[in-house]
Amino acid sequence: MKKIRKIGLIVLVVLVALAVVYIGFNQWDAPPPTFSIEGLGDNVDTSSFKNFYSTFLTQPSFDKRNGYYRLWTLTEPEGTDVESDDVIFKYRRFYDPKFDNDKYIKEWNASDENWFTNRKGYKGSFKPYLTKWKQMLKKDGDWVNPPKDPTQDWTREVLAHRDIVVELQTLEKVFLERYQRVVDSEVFEDFTLIRPDFPVPHLLAWLQVTKLYIIVHMLDAVDGNWETGVSHLLNHIRFSKKAVKGSRTLILNLVAKAVQRLTLQALASLMNQPEFPAPLYEKIIDGLPPLENEDFGTRVPMLLEGFNLTRIEKGGLLLQKNRTRQYFCDLVSKLVNSEKIPPFQWESSPLENNKVKNGWFWWLQNPAGKSEFERVAESQTVSNLFTVVFKSYSLKAIYEMTRISAELHLHYTPGKDKTVKEVLDRLETYRSWVDPGSGKPYVWDERRQVLYSIGTDRDDDGGKADYTTIDTDIILPVVLYIKN
DSSP states (O other): OHHHHHHHHHHHHHHHHHHHHHHHTTOOOSSSOOOOTTOSOOOOOOOHHHHHHHHHHOOOOOOOTHHHHHGGGGGGGTTTOOTTTHHHHHHHHHHOSOOOOOOOHHHHHHHHSOOTTSSSOSTTTTTOOOOHHHHHHSOOGGGGGGGTTTTSSSSHHHTTHHHHHHHHHHTHHHHHHHHHHHHOHHHHBOOOOOOOOOOOOOHHHHHHHHHHHHHHHHHHTTOOOOOHHHHHHHHHHHHHHHHHOOOOOOHHHHHHHHHHHHHHHHHHHTTTTTTOOOOHHHHHHHHHHOOOOOOOOHHHHHHHHHGGGGOOOOBTBBHHHHHHHHHHHHHHHHHTTTTTTTTTGGGOOOOOOOOOOOTGGGGGSSSSHHHHHHHHTTTTTHHHHHHHHHHHHHHHHHHHHHHHHHHHHHHHHTTTSSOOHHHHOHHHHHHSSSSTTTOOOEETTTTTEEEEOOTTTTTTOOOOOOSSSSSSEEEOOOOOOOOO
């Protein structure tokens, strides 16, 4: 009996000793985490969020000519002098460190007269216009967006609803005039203070006025003012590039992308009209120069959003804080870099190969940290961040296909050219501006008359588009006519 007790005691001591060694081994953490992002440098301080963003965020412009003020003042009540110093100050005090930002942000967020992301019960001055918009489009409102079916003609849909367009144009006249000043701004720099409770301009109003602005100029073009309508849309694209480039927050970046995409689709639809004047193809070609990464990408907002994933507030006996944060830094780096490296060059999707619990003995080092990382890496949060990458490349594809469409319309002559594909193959832009999903020229579907990209899933679905998922092709209708 004593021998059994002695053996039991020895076993217990050994187990305790192993546990102590195991736990002690897991207190030996890695160095502070780092990001591996092109252009970011190696001296990025990840010890705090403020130290992190201070290394790459530049000082914003608080000059009153900054178009970001004009986006803020877009929804001020009618009759307000939105360029006045008093109105500008109301928004500057949120962000300029010269003022008590905490006080003014708290006051703004507390009032239901002010718009805030996901706020229910907004009662501000733009509310009646939101309500009227919904009422007028309740039964038949899809036409304010490009048709999901590429065989449908967006321009013809707009023409069929001329009366509603004119009524909306009258209703929102003051906002369209203000929005033109936003579009004409030389500078557009988001100066949002990076904190969880930051206010943002009324983004739903921006989208609503944007859609009206686009369809008004589409209608103006087909009514005979082709050059004026096209010029306004090209200027709108130039502005949207500034907004994408100048955005700090992910939500502003995504809306700016949507603004650019909608405007490109409007131009593409106008070019598909048999009455479209041939000289304006050159204008569109000149107005759509090669797209820079900063014109469609999400580098700064993705970094700021992604840093939140790396925050590990508490460690534990079996969670090594720095080592766990490094897993997340590597994942965020992969997501950010995936916008610099076209999908056809990816070794794998950023959502793949994120396992850290590898091998039989994965649990020996940082088991709790590895389990937590894999849980988050497979979560909807990370999937949503990758959706942003999808939206970036979708925008790039639409932009490039719109430019190619203009060149194809300009150079294709029915009856003279045997096939559209032969004309496309002669275009330098078509040969060199390759589909980021495949690394090959965009696909031409003769039967459906669409150009399409195979998308970030790198899988050719035959030009089928379903924008409720990222596993989709990206399409652009290109309808060719004998021009008068």
